[in-house]
Amino acid sequence: MATTAQKPKLVVIVGPTASGKSALSLKIAKEFDGEIICADSRTVYKGIDIGTAKPTKQDRAKVKHWGLDLVEPGQRFTAYRFKKYAQAAISDINSRGKLSILVGGTGLYIDSVIFDFGFRDDANLLKRQKLESLSVLELQEIIKKAGYKISENSQNKRHLIRAIETKGRAGARKSSLPKGVILVGILPPDGVIKEQVGQRAEQIFANGVLSETKKLVRKYGKEAIAETGGIAYKICLEILAGKIIEAEAIEKFKKADWQYARRQKTWFRRNKFIHWFSDAEQASNYIKAQLNT
């Protein structure tokens, strides 16, 4: 059967939010003795559970999950750190003869791992603070004078600041997928995603994000939750501020989550190595076929 050389080292499952990635990864993990690495920039935060649809205690008891609850809300967590973490996790998992399954909707995190991004200089937070006080125009001026090239994101303050921090250098990346990586994407039709986003929004509120938000605010403060909580929490904060009622919040969340799904689609769309499937079932069949060869 499979020789060790050909044995896939990593299964990667991507797709927009609420497309069924988690369920699929769980299924594959159970069937092939795997462990899951969540590539999600929000579930790395402790306590940010309900609003991010973080894998449940039950699921985590059945299959080992990596990448969850790594830091406290409000703390800095970066793509660089995720990449390091994920790579270590993968070699740990593989060294024990298990299958690594990288799953998530944070495209940057996924790409940083599979294309082995060569990240550039870290930010000097003090300098960054100063840069943040400048206007877009002033930042562009600095870049021009230094001779760095201004990208298409020339109106984007964050990108301009980053360009200055990295002295305009581009980051290295692999131009193709490493051997042994199975990369699949789940991309249901828009109508289906919207439907699932809607259902999940109802579910998340029924599960009590609002009271979770209250608890988190008490523990970490409003700022921390607003900054690192994610879409659902920002909206819950609006309820707590008395700006909207819960029914409005749910609708708002559905809309915002769909917009997020669209951004994810845009990111993943340009990755030509992804094998796309319109539902988890088909993706599952493909992965199984690959793993069984």
Added chain:
RNA sequence: GCUGGGGUAGUGAAGCGGUCAAACACUGCAGACUGUAAAUCUGCCGGCUUAUGCCUUCGGGGGUUCGAAUCCCUCCCCCAGCA
């Protein structure tokens, strides 16, 4: 039934005689994005295979005017107050 307010793009909302296809916001669509990425930013968004171009618009109809979304009459519909 009377009085007052209102009917403008998918929605909200400016405009209140000429420079109005119509500010602005939201939605929607497309895109960018290597150390904040569930973030941040860009373009388009009445129609015309897309343009410093043409066409059609401002509840319906009629009128005043060189010229109306803007003034007048009338009809229809909303909302508030009074009956």
